[in-house]
Amino acid sequence: MKCSFSKHTSFCLAALAAGLLSLPGLAQSRKTPILSADTSLNTRYNEYKPVVSPDGQKLFFGRSNHPSSAGGRGDRADAWVAVATTGDLFGNVQRLTSLINSPQADVVVGFTEDGRQLYLMRNDLQSTSKADAGLYLMPADGSGSPKPVSITYFFNKAKHQDITIAPDGQTMLIAMESYITHGLEDLYVSFRQQDGRWSEPMNLGQDINTPMQEMSAFLAADGRTLYFSSNRPGGQGSMDIWVSTRLDNSWKRWSNPQNLGAGINTPGAENYYFAPETGQWSYYTTTQNSEGFGDIRRVRKPETPKAPELEETPEVIVAQVPTEPQSAPIEQPTSPEPVQEAAPLEPAVTLRGQVRGKDGKQAFGKVLVRSIEHSFQDSVSASSSYSIALPEAGQYRLVAKAKGYLPVDTLVQLPNAVTQINFDLRPLTVGSxxxxxxxxxxxxxxxxxxxxxxxxxxxxxxxxxxxxxxxxxxxxxxxxxxxxxxxxxxxxxxxxxxxxxxxxxxxxxxxxxxxxxxxxxxxxxxxxxxxxxxxxxxxxxxxx
Structure with a gap:
């Protein structure tokens, strides 16, 4: 039975009250209940990106192509809010003010740790590439205007983009296609700096990212459990929700991602998993049996998988291959049977050198490396010197950048040998x-x-x-x-x-x-x- 509140409303509410549609963990029916008896929550329009406020009293979400949107029916998204009522439901759905909504795609993506300010993503979805994340910070009560948020060296080559701020208010997950991307959209992490800026997005690596799409990531309150959507092989349908556990502080080593199964995933598309710290429910969106393009559903929070102890981060991590056994489950109450780890990657080329300022000062930055002929790409920090292992000889694109200097972007042909390439960066000075x-x-x-x-x-x-x-x-x-x-x-x-x-x-x-x-x-x-x-x-x- 599908609980649609455009019909059979009384029966669905009674069934919920009696526990007839109870959802025990992840083994529940695919036909999960919608959130509220208010028919304006899930509509024939597209509802997506549920985000619950830290106090659990408001559910924010995006709604596309609604006639009341700031840009009319052609508006790709406006931000809406539903207020908590009785019985763990949300109602009184309203579109947010014009301070938040614009003719572009506007959606709330998270909050500061104290809940007093919200992050708003505002993007031109017609753009094929973006050097600006379109991220803003503003008072959660709507009393002030949005202020731009800077993400260092942000660049998205894909039309699609998604951002989620973790419950700690200090960690940002981004789905985009950038220089260091393993396929289509990949997942990246960025960290809030003391000056309010966010660090350069770092790819989560091949344990998480595949040649397929990885999108709509959410990091649980423990700071280690990652939920995300992907159309990788092994799923129930188009986009499924998966879960993985971070293994160390490098943010590049993760447990083998596990599909959440038929309790949530369907032949339709499931995205935007969000588990608030308060309450017993997690939220997500699906196109299966929906009122329109996408509807918001809820599911009882699963028990957090027992995570292994964080391992010490290696001093240098370059060109790693996954060492997690592909068959390992996300929960390991007992020690897993020994498995043979993948052999380490033997580099064919070692690229090293120095990144210096032409003004004689030390330049602290990054060197980005991308193969023109193969699929390899990576980056390495450069504090005066750098070193990175490359798997094959061939033509590579190198980008050296540092704060306060003009970036250098060049193509080089690298042989099967140790190669030294130095970068002399010009300072950003008037007249350059x-x-x-x-x-x-x-x-x-x-x-x-x-x-x-x-x-x-x-x-x-x-x-x-x-x-x-x-x-x-x-x-x-x-x-x-x-x-x-x-x-x-x-x-x-x-x-x-x-x-x-x-x-x-x-x-x-x-x-x-x-x-x-x-x-x-x-x-x-x-x-x-x-x-x-x-x-x-x-x-x-x-x-x-």
């Missing part, structure tokens, strides 16, 4: 001019090629991380053809780049632009090889 590598246009036009987005998004990220920075974009051509046409083309290309940056939320007052045609060559125009060096777009830092 940077060539925008890999910003490309259709021939003789100002139409940006799609592959230019990566380079342009790096400029967006730079401006986001340095909110006081102002730049001048300049466009240049070679001297072939009409000088008047070249001048117009260079100006049009500057405007195309500027428009792209503005579309990513950069204030127009921070970006000036001017085209110079072929009047400022940096190389000879006598032959095609050097002429191409003159066809470029640059930016100069005007204010820091």
């Amino acid at each position: 001019t940077v060539r925008m590598e890999n910003v490309m246009f259709q021939q003789s036009t100002a139409v940006l090629l799609e592959q230019s987005s990566t380079a342009l998004d790096q400029v967006v990220q730079l401006l986001r991380e340095n909110p006081g920075m102002e730049i001048m974009i300049t466009g240049h051509t070679d001297n072939q053809g009409s000088s008047k046409a070249n001048l117009k083309l260079s100006q049009d290309r500057v405007e195309a780049v500027r428009s792209y940056l503005l579309s990513r939320g950069i204030d127009a007052k921070r970006i000036q632009g001017k085209g110079f045609g072929g009047t400022r060559p940096v190389a000879s125009n006598a032959n095609p090889e050097t002429r191409q060096l003159n066809r470029r777009v640059e930016f100069t830092i005007l204010k820091q």
Whole structure:
């Protein structure tokens, strides 16, 4: 029987009161009850991302394409709230104020530890890549405006994105596709810093992430039990909810993820598992037997799996392969039978070097490594020096970045040997001019090629991380053809780049632009090889 409160309402409420639809642990029926007798909670529209306030009194969720949304029926999500009533139910459903909701996709993703402030994710879902997480912090009572939250070196190449703030208010789980991604969307973790910023997202590794999609993660109050959705093999349907336990403080070693089974998962899509600290219920969404695209369901909280003691984090972790036995269950009341661990990865290439500032100062940052020919990708911290093991020789993309310096992005061919590559980073100083590598246009036009987005998004990220920075974009051509046409083309290309940056939320007052045609060559125009060096777009830092 499906408990739909558009019909059979009285019978469903009576059955719940009598315990006829009780849900003992994870072995319950697939037909779990909806949360409230209020028919406005689950509707024919899409309801998703349930988040319960720390005091257990409010259930926040997203609702898509509702006619009352800030952007009308075309609005991909507005944030709504339901208030706790009697009998562990929620009712009095209302759309949140215009301070929270906008024509973009708006949804509450968590709270500060004291519950006084909430985190709001606001995103343009039409964008194919984002150098800004669209995360905001505001008073939970709606008394103030949202304030932007900065995530260091954030970059999402996928259209989909999800964020959840853990109950401790200090840990953030992100589903996105970035530089160090094992397949489609992967799960990343970020930590709140003392200054309110969040650390660079770190991939949770191959114990969790697969070539399939991993999304909508939730970290339980114990700080170790991870629930997430995935369409990996072994599930009940399209997207299923899985659970795993963190094994050490590296955040890259996890127990073998276990499917929560038919008590929750169905041939439909199950997402957004959320287990509040208070109460006896966990919440999630499903498209199975729903009132529309997705409905919110609840399930009695399972007992937290008995987790093994945290192991000491290895001093260096590079290119690890999973060592957890694939058949290990999530609960181990007794010691598991001995299993043969996977052999460690034998690196074919060792890449090492130094990351220095051209100003002579020590640069503390990251080196990101991604294979162009294979699936390998990883990152390593760099405090003056770095070292990383790579599995195969070949062409790699290397990105070195450090706070207060311009990033370096380069392609290199690495042999089967120890290779030394040093990075000298230019400090962010007024007057510095940077060539925008890999910003490309259709021939003789100002139409940006799609592959230019990566380079342009790096400029967006730079401006986001340095909110006081102002730049001048300049466009240049070679001297072939009409000088008047070249001048117009260079100006049009500057405007195309500027428009792209503005579309990513950069204030127009921070970006000036001017085209110079072929009047400022940096190389000879006598032959095609050097002429191409003159066809470029640059930016100069005007204010820091």
